[in-house]
Amino acid sequence: MKVLITGVAGFIGSNLLDYLLEKTDWQITGLDNLSTGTPDNIAVHKGNRRFEFIENECTGITSLKQFDKVFHLAALPRIQPSFELISQHITANLLNAVHLIEVMIREKHYPRLIYSGSSAIYGTPENIPTAEDEPVNCLSPYAFQKYEFEKYLELIATRFPLDYVTLRYFNPYGPRSFNPANKFNAYSSVVGIFLNRKRNNEELLITGDGQQKRDFIHVSDLAHANYLAAIHPHKLNTAFNIGNGSTLSVLDLAKMISAKYRFIEKREGEADITFADITKAKTILRWEPSHSIAAYLKSEVQVKG
Ligand SMILES: NC(=O)c1ccc[n+]([C@@H]2O[C@H](COP(=O)([O-])OP(=O)(O)OC[C@H]3O[C@@H](n4cnc5c(N)ncnc54)[C@H](O)[C@@H]3O)[C@@H](O)[C@H]2O)c1
Numbered sequence: 001m002k003v004l005i006t007g008v009a010g011f012i013g014s015n016l017l018d019y020l021l022e023k024t025d026w027q028i029t030g031l032d033n034l035s036t037g038t039p040d041n042i043a044v045h046k047g048n049r050r051f052e053f054i055e056n057e058c059t060g061i062t063s064l065k066q067f068d069k070v071f072h073l074a075a076l077p078r079i080q081p082s083f084e085l086i087s088q089h090i091t092a093n094l095l096n097a098v099h100l101i102e103v104m105i106r107e108k109h110y111p112r113l114i115y116s117g118s119s120a121i122y123g124t125p126e127n128i129p130t131a132e133d134e135p136v137n138c139l140s141p142y143a144f145q146k147y148e149f150e151k152y153l154e155l156i157a158t159r160f161p162l163d164y165v166t167l168r169y170f171n172p173y174g175p176r177s178f179n180p181a182n183k184f185n186a187y188s189s190v191v192g193i194f195l196n197r198k199r200n201n202e203e204l205l206i207t208g209d210g211q212q213k214r215d216f217i218h219v220s221d222l223a224h225a226n227y228l229a230a231i232h233p234h235k236l237n238t239a240f241n242i243g244n245g246s247t248l249s250v251l252d253l254a255k256m257i258s259a260k261y262r263f264i265e266k267r268e269g270e271a272d273i274t275f276a277d278i279t280k281a282k283t284i285l286r287w288e289p290s291h292s293i294a295a296y297l298k299s300e301v302q303v304k305g
Helices: 011-023 039-045 086-107 141-156 190-199 219-231 250-257 279-285 293-304
Strands: 002-006 027-032 051-055 069-072 112-118 164-169 171-173 204-207 216-218 238-242 261-264
Touching: 002 011, 011 027, 011 039, 011 219, 039 051, 069 086, 069 219, 086 112, 086 141, 112 141, 112 219, 141 164, 164 219, 171 190, 171 219, 190 204, 190 250, 190 293, 204 250, 216 219, 216 293, 219 238, 219 279, 238 279, 250 293
Parallel strands: 002 027, 002 069, 027 051, 069 112, 112 164, 164 238, 171 216, 204 261
Antiparallel strands: none
16 A cells, blocks of 8 residues: 655654554655654654655645555644735645645546545534534634635535545644744644643743633544544545544643643634534544543653653
């Protein structure tokens, strides 16, 4: 099996690489333009004969013929910068992905595309926990771009034999979620930011009143979902929520990490609550989360705090 991971040098891409190298015998090509990712994230696999790294733009891909599966993770996934650097985000989050479909159509070769989607498309949902048929309510350009590509997949699949799975991640945490070299790191996952500040002995900065709630999901659980989506025996052409199926307030999260925190201004464009209904992924993908955030925080704070 030959697979491509775009965005391999990022947080989730590098964890997916770790997972696939360990759990499968697949031959893996990883592509990244290193705009926000870092070679450090994949350095441990340098010299591994099952892994090849290509530094390039997604739009530099001219053929996908050799691949059986394509995991598309490359993106600029931060809500706040997407309000300002609009065209850059449209290119990164939509046009890159569209390019992959165009290559498939041109070559008449349709490897399964496992697309990293986002729960941001639900905005602040009406229904809690939130299932995949929740009305879309994009609060940011980023959310809209992630949704637009889902819609392109649906539309293009009416004319061409696309084979795709969208995984709508909720709030991922885990190793490498905070990359100090990433120019957008101030907007990365709150878990990574809080742990980084704790390590630097800085107080945690909580946006708004901290009552906003998040469904935190460990990155290894995301990697496992990607794997199950890739090996599922049937064409699925649908979206799955990938969350923990529970929710925790940002204030409670802060208290689990440090006694030193203060409140700063609320940020617009971010949901009040995320809470995944994961019944569909459990039933069809046979996927289930297996990590607890409490255990992760305990190990991180004790080992590295
Ligand atoms: N981290 C989250 O909170 C979260 C939540 C929901 C969904 N997602 C989705 O998961 C995916 C991965 O997110 P992440 O947190 O690992 O982000 P990340 O920023 O850590 O990784 C993205 C990677 O894509 C690369 N990249 C960006 N533009 C590129 C381009 N034009 N060509 C090639 N490479 C490019 C970057 O250099 C980076 O290494 C994204 O599609 C994101 O939308 C992330």
